[in-house]
Amino acid sequence: MNNSQANKNIELGGETLFQIIEGGAKALEKNMDKINTINVFPVPDGDTGTNMALTLNSILDDLKDSKEEHAGKLAKKMYDSALLGSRGNSGLILTQFFKGMTQSILNEKFLPENFLNIFKYASENSLNAIPNPESGTMITVYSDCAKKINVIDNKDISYILEILSTQAIDTVKKTPTMLSILREANVVDSGAFGLAVMLIGALDVIKNKGDGNIDVNIPTPDFSELGNLNEDFLEGIKEEIWGYCTVFAIKGKNLNLKKIKDQISKIGKSTVVAGNESIIKIHTHVDNPGNVISLGADIGILSNIEIKNMDEQTNDWANNQKILTKDDSPAILSVAHGDGIIKLMKEINQNNLTILPIDKNIKLEINYLVQFIEKIESTNIIFLPNDKNIFESTKEIINLTKKNLSIIPSVSISSGIACIFTFEENSSIDKNIENMNQSLDEIITADVYKSSQNKFIGRIEGKIVVNDSTPEKVLKELIKQTSTKDSLVTIYTKIKTDTKKIEDYVTHDTNNDFEIEIIYGGQYKYDYLLSIE
Amino acid sequence: MNIAVVTDSTSDISKKLAEEKNINIVPLNVHFGLKTYLDGINIDSNTFYKRLLEGDILPTTSAPSVGTFIETYKKLSKTHDAIISIHVSSKTSATYSSALQASKEVDIPIKVIDSGFVSAGLAVVAIKVAEAVQSDKNLDEIASLTKSLISRTDIFFLLETIEYLVKGGRMGKARGLLGTLLKIKPILTFDEGEVNVAEKIRSSKKAIQKMHDLADLNGPYESAAIIYSTDQMEPLRLKSQLELNTSNKNILSLQLGPVVGTYGGPNVLGYAGIRSD
Incomplete structure (x- = not known):
């Protein structure tokens, strides 16, 4: 009742x-x-x-x-x-x-x-x-x-x-x-x-007889369960490639870390056990993941289970190694100056590119270059001199190195960037060289620099075509002479500047409907480096 | 066996074409703020693009509800023995989940398939399937044909700007393009249900040329469709290129509807084709 x-x-x-x-x-x-x-x-x-x-x-x-x-x-x-x-x-x-x-x-x-x-x-x-x-x-x-x-x-x-x-x-x-x-x-x-x-x-x-119209703060993530644990854990992993890499977490009450560690260590190798009384994370290499998982299940509730076949990974790795020795994935060695240019080059190619930074006051010595080349792991190297003088003076290095070196006639930084952009990791070295040479044929390069007479000089493909009182006037004239409808004009600036202003200036009063991109290069000597493609 | 074909409005199949091919289209929703429209039903593409480009709020989209699918399926169950329901990639939309859940609430057999594509990629498959159900095939045969068609489908598209894709959170595996110093005109594709970069190109002119190369070098195709959003000139040129490489010369022109247009934005150029066996 x-x-x-x-x-x-x-x-x-x-x-x-x-x-x-x-x-x-x-x-x-x-x-x-x-x-x-x-x-x-x-x-x-x-x-x-x-x-x-x-x-x-x-x-x-x-x-x-x-x-x-x-x-x-x-x-x-x-x-x-x-x-x-x-x-x-x-x-x-x-x-x-x-x-x-x-x-x-x-x-x-x-x-x-x-x-x-x-x-x-x-x-x-x-x-x-x-x-x-x-x-x-x-x-x-x-x-x-x-x-x-x-x-x-x-x-x-x-x-x-x-x-x-x-x-x-x-x-x-x-x-x-x-x-x-x-x-x-x-x-x-x-x-x-x-x-x-x-x-x-x-x-x-x-409860409060309110209307529900209340502000709720977004809770801060709580990593206390896994926070330090993850660090200790990663620290502790010393990989031994064998069997199945098995990772999981056990949640429970009064978990005995030491006892669990001893039990798991008996079954697996490279075992790491980290955690506290209520949650434990386990990493181990075993030949049968089932055993260790069921052991875990006896202890508490399992979560975040990941099982990877290490032998498969080993095989993949071994296969990749074979490809490397057979075709020898090519490396690109690119000469560069300017923090913006170097950053940009690295962004375009993260895996195959080595940059040889140069400085305006130091002449690039052939011996230094040869030593630099020897240090690169790949046997096949595509060399982008990115400067007319360096190109001329380094032709002989092919005979001075044991590496299989191919020199691309890129005589400016902007053409070097175009070459790096065309590189395809999965294509053969010959195909890549062909693509790079083709991209050089497709682009026009130009530059603006200050002469000793305080005039600004504009060159197209290394030939002086214009001089004027400001670098921007020269820049505009160069673009006028080289661009056509649908051109892509890329400008690398020596100093960090208002790119919008430059864009407005050089496109003002021009009939050509071209695309323009202005990027900070930080290069020395040249106020502007250009590529027109 | 009388099998009905269902897809969703992200296929960008027009109402007329859907009627002609006997395809049932379930609309997704497009929202401007809290105002909801049914994709292609009470908002048309031209109105949509005008608002997208001139308005100050960015639209969002949402999947059809389970109930919408149940209604469609129940209606079809009165006239059909089974349903094949083919949908936009489950990695970009909850549409597949809604359809799958609804399929459990209806009495006739329903196969719900995740195409892993969107727009023309989904359309070319759905249209082929709609043709195939005319012959006397059972549901399992149709489902396995659908999967085979999906595995043979290519899709490539070039966006004038990736801005809308970024803002809509659909960059998928192409996220690497974000924050790069150099502006890149990527040719995009669908890879395991997500947007991915097929080619990185620097200028629009070269990117358009590359689209033609792709249409020429891939395939040959048994059927194909081109994709456009606002401009039709470039897509028509691509269509002539594609004709040379496709056995079915009736190449469809599909305009991205409001939902897909939310992510594609203006001046999209693309195509999808089913490679010949």
Whole structure:
């Protein structure tokens, strides 16, 4: 009698359910932009907050006049409405919450524990509905909240919403430890945060009799579980390439680090075990990953399992080595000066390029160049002298080095850049040389520098064609003489300057419809280096 | 077996063509702020591009809801024995997830397939499949044909600017292009369902030439379609190039609709083709 009396008091109807969603919707709308800004997963399109708000709003719009008192019927209506009105990925996962509601709330009245059960169903539904469910997302909030069912022995909806909101925020903080893309961006998951916001809005309405229109701060990522652990862990890995590289984490209570380490070390090699009493991360090389995984499963809950066949990696590596010795992937050696130029060259080719920096006061000695070439690992080297004098004076080095050296007649920095741009790693050395020579045929190079008579000289392909009082006037004349419709004019500047101003100046009063790009080069001597292609 | 073909509006198949080929198109949503339009239904491409280029808010897009798919599937289940539903790459949109979930709620057999493509890449496949269901094939045969067509499809496109792709968060594997010192006109493709760089080119002129080279050197194609957004001249030139290398001379011209246009922006030049067996 007492029991049923007690239950009767805490029985809730459609109205409460509606208020919960209304509060959630208000809070989502209020915090929508914030949620959008941290949206990096699964697609970084900054609309998670909008989509979640739109999904809830469409439910409220559909039902605002219905005044459905029957909780089970209302739940069904909400789900139907969510099915139609959900927006985007987050909306789809949010729909699973409403599906869970129909599975958990069937009758006219519902109990707070029915509300808790929604999370269990939502978690299961999401795993079924989403093709590639990931941890560290809304789904983790569902499953973490669902676990509270065993912990909470309280029949008060306010209290339950409070526990759920707190749990949701805690989970949100941990999402970057579960999803690497969040870790890289150093943000918490947007959808998970959206769910937390929704619960906080609901709490505000139910507990504080507010309207849900409250600001929620984006939680700071909490790396305490994995933080230092990751560092220690990486520090500890001394790779031995053998068998299956197996990595996973065990969560549990009172975990005995030393004992686990001893157990794992007996099965695997290169074993690293790091962590604390509640979470332990394991890295080991074994011939049968199944054994070590099942050992882990006996100890606690497993997560972040990664298994790689090291032998496969070894084979790949060995194969690559063979290709290298057979075709000998070519290296490019490029002469350069200017911090901007060097940065640009490195950006265009990160894998095959070696830069030989030169200075205006120091003549490039042949012996130094030969020594430099010998130090490059590849046997096949494409040399870009990028200067007329260096090109002329280094022709003989082919006979001074054991390497298979090909010299490309690039006589300016800007033509050298064009050559580096055409390089294709997967093409043969002959094909690359052919492409580079072809690109030299296709571009015109020009430069502007100051003469000893304080005049500015303009050259096209090394021949003086113009002189004038300012480098910009010379630049403009050079462009006029070389560019045609559809040309691409690239200008490298000696000093960091207002590129827009130069662009406006040189394109003013010209009829040619060419593309222009002005980049800081930092080269010495030349106020401007140009390529016209 | 009477099999219905469903795709989504990111295929950029026009209403007329869809009717002609008996293809059912489920629209995605395009939003200007909180105002929602159904792709190609209550917003047309020309209105859309005008707003995109002249307006001050950037549109966003969202996948059709599960309910929209359920409605479509249920309606088709009254007249068909089975459904093949082919969609935009699941790595760029939740459309596939919505369709997959809806397929479980309908009584007739439904195969939902992730094409890994968008626009013409999806269109050429869907059109071939729509032709194939005319012959007496069962659903499994149609599904395996679809997968084979997908594996034989090339897509390449050149954007006047990658700005819209960047702002819409769809750079995929081409993220490396961001923050580079040199402006690059990349020719893009779809690689395992994500945008990736096919060729890095420095000038527009060379990039357009490269598109022609690609249409010439790849293939031969059994069928193909070109893609445009605002300008049609360059795409028409590409179409003549493509004709030389494609057995079905009826090469389609597809205009990027509002949803795909949100990411493609103005003056897109592209094509998709199914390589001959």
